[in-house]
Amino acid sequence: MQQFAVILSLTITLSSVTLAAEPSALATQGPKPKAIEPIEPQELEASIERGVEFLLARQNENGSWGSHRTKRATEVLAPVPGSHHAFRGAVTSLCISAVLETGLSHPETPAAIDRAEAWMFEHLPHVRRATPQVMYNVWAHAYSLQAIARLIDYRKDDPAKCEQLLDLARQQLKMLETYEVVDGGWAYYDFYHRTKKPGGSSISFVTAAVLLGMYEIQEKGVEIPKHLVERGMESIRRQRKSDCSYAYGEYLKMMPMRGINRPGGSLGRSQSCNLAMRIWGDETITDEILKTWLNRLYARNVWLDIGRKRPIPHESWMQVAGYFYYFGHYYAGFGIDQLPKKERPHFQHHLARILIDRQEKDGSWWDFPLYDYHQQYGTAMSLMALKRCRVAAAEE
Secondary structure (H helix, E strand, O other): OHHHHHHHHHHHHHHHOOOOOOHHHHHHOOOOOOOOOOHHHHHHHHHHHHHHHHHHOOOOOOOOOOOOOOOOOOOOOHHHHHHHHHHHHHHHHHHHHHHHHHHOOOOHHHHHHHHHHHHHHHHHHHHHOOOOHHHHHHHHHHHHHHHHHHHHHOOOOOOOHHHHOOOOOOOHHHHHHHOOOOOOOOEEOOOOOOOOOOOOEEEHHHHHHHHHHHHHHOOOOOOHHHHHHHHEEEEHHHEEEEOEEEEEHHHHHHOOOHHHHHHHHHHHHHHHHHHHHHHHOOOOOHHHHHHHHHHHHHHHHHHHOOOOOOOOOOOOHOOOOOOHHHHHHOOOOOOOHOOOOHHHHHHHHHHHHHHHHOOOOOOOOOOOOOOOOHHHHHHHHHHHHHHHHHHHHOOO
């Protein structure tokens, strides 16, 4: 009888953390950060300017950003040449978006954007999966949609160029449809099946990034297949716990209390997943949930920060990988934009404080050593997050 009671208790406990759950009261409960002094506009703008100058100085001669070059003895798995085509496409897209959002007043920006745009037209259509196992190309397709959306705004007085950009976006969208995993959503590895239609596990934050890129380009007139969005959302929903932490991937959905799937391990993912579900119409992701997870990101930032700059993925506590740091803060900035304007300052000041304090001496930001791509993507993500902190700094 006692053994039965233990089993029953364990069953009830596990059922409360089952994935594929609707948000519960737990999703609006969590720690709050300590009060801080508001960020002065001058400090914020100085940080942004240093970041823009870093990106403009590090652009390659051919217009791209990032390189396969490294002096480190070990790097992540990256079969050549396809992995680096994908990395460079994703990083260049992020840098274009960042420069367009934060660097338009800089005299070097027009020429830098011209070179980068020409590089995109020449190289992005040829980005593919590197091997049957490795699909880093998904990142390039996703972030190119965001870059193209901003380039369309930038080229609004040139209808012919805008149409070229729309055609490129449609081609990148077609690639995303090609590389959708068989159960819906997207991943960057297919270790087990290696099939033409990827048969591996969808990954929550990859799917979120893709859906967010699709949403932005949809607003510029590109039609997004409804089935891609619906299957992607269902994939994320299957990985969601009732507190709105998310599994790393569907392959971990039977381990809901593993460290990486708990709130501390999900800090870098929940921002993007909540945001993607919200903007594509999931009404269960309320303002209160967004605010709770922003506060949790600030109050429990140490879980991500301990993993920052560690060279081995997932070696930190809660199995956090370094590359989640600026990814999480990048989407936190977009999440703040979803809130009513009068409620944003608290979140903007905290986000700005974290990012400004972690800016490197050369003006860059980086969280995970990745060949010669890490400073570029970290800086681009940080700049776009800081840009979304401007309103609060200007209003107070």
